[in-house]
Amino acid sequence: MIGEQDIQSIDSRDSDARRAAVRLLGASVPTECQGLVAYHASGYSTFLAAALSPPPGQRTVCLRAARVAGEVIAVADWRIMSGQLFLNGISVRPPYRGHGYGTRLLDDGVRMARDLGIPALGLDVAVDNVGAYALYQKMGFEEMGYSWWEHVPPEEDSPGRVPVRILDWPAFEAQRIAYGFGDLSVRHARQVSKVRTVGDVLRVEPGTAGVVLAQALSDLLVPSRVYSVRAGATAGSTPGWFARFVRMRMSLGTLRRPMDYDQRRSARAPWRR
Incomplete structure (x- = not known):
């Protein structure tokens, strides 16, 4: 040990x-x-x-x-x-x-x-990861909300193409070439949205805006799969979801575990080695 x-x-x-x-x-x-x-x-x-x-x-x-x-x-x-x-x-x-x-x-x-x-720590844990959830609860983490990863409808179900403007293509393309993933800023309908690519997979914001972005960028990014992440305060579900997570948070002022972290700390913080 x-x-x-x-x-x-x-x-x-x-x-x-x-x-x-x-x-x-x-x-x-x-x-x-x-x-x-x-x-x-x-x-x-x-x-x-x-x-x-x-x-x-x-x-x-x-x-x-x-x-x-x-x-x-x-x-x-x-x-x-x-x-x-x-x-x-x-x-x-x-x-x-x-x-x-x-x-x-x-x-x-x-x-x-x-x-x-x-002042606080946060994490996401899969709803069906019972063992990890129990450990986090024991340590003092509490539920703050939920998220659902959901498929974005295919192009034939979208409301149609809309004009978009890509704001940071050079930086995005440089990151994608260097690391295999990247974040793209796209302006549409008087708002700016973030789109992430990992390989040829596209993550867009949930709802109609995500469907619009997926179709508008389909010729440029040619994704093999498109999904979005929707957050909520309750443990319900959404149509088309394929994964669910619990967002948890622990305030350092409300620790439940019977231990004194300050006394157990070494004189030199170990992560500074």
């Missing part, structure tokens, strides 16, 4: 550890969402090298890992965003599951948030 001091940051120069982390994180994505998220992009390891290149105190991506005999066997991908430390992904290799590695990584995130002065 590892201790808190054995969880360390993955450095931008450690290419083997980055690739191992990407494989672990990609494998942890629910089956129905495989190929749809940036972990599955061809150049995601290269993206992480860039994201982890600033000094530790200036990063917004924090990749924390446990190793056995130098090999990455568990990893947590934390993002500093919207006033919280968000768990973008967490994964433990199958032979090491059930031995507390996931809990150690979560404890590590709490200590990291405390040292950074971030």
Whole structure:
């Protein structure tokens, strides 16, 4: 069993550890969402090298890992965003599951948030991932809402093409070529929407606007699949959904677990190593 001091940051120069982390994180994505998220992009390891290149105190991506005999066997991908430390992904290799590695990584995130002065942690968990949900609840995470990943209707069901203007094509194309995924800003109907591509998969905003964008960009991006993510406050469902998630949040002022993170912290914050 590892201790808190054995969880360390993955450095931008450690290419083997980055690739191992990407494989672990990609494998942890629910089956129905495989190929749809940036972990599955061809150049995601290269993206992480860039994201982890600033000094530790200036990063917004924090990749924390446990190793056995130098090999990455568990990893947590934390993002500093919207006033919280968000768990973008967490994964433990199958032979090491059930031995507390996931809990150690979560404890590590709490200590990291405390040292950074971030008041809360957030995450998404698949509705049918009962084990992970129970662990998060035990740690003090509470439900904040739900999201449904849903198929966007095919072109024949769309309301027709509308004029759109692409605002940042050069930056988008450069990112897509370098990393295999990218975010595109598109103006339509007096509003600006974000569109994400991972390979040839397109994610658009939910509702009619997403259908319009999918059709307007179909000739340019030629997607093999288009989907959207719809958020809501209740646990209902929407037509065409194929995956459901619970958004959870933990305020550091309302911890339930009977432990004192401050006393267990080392004198030197481990993620700054």
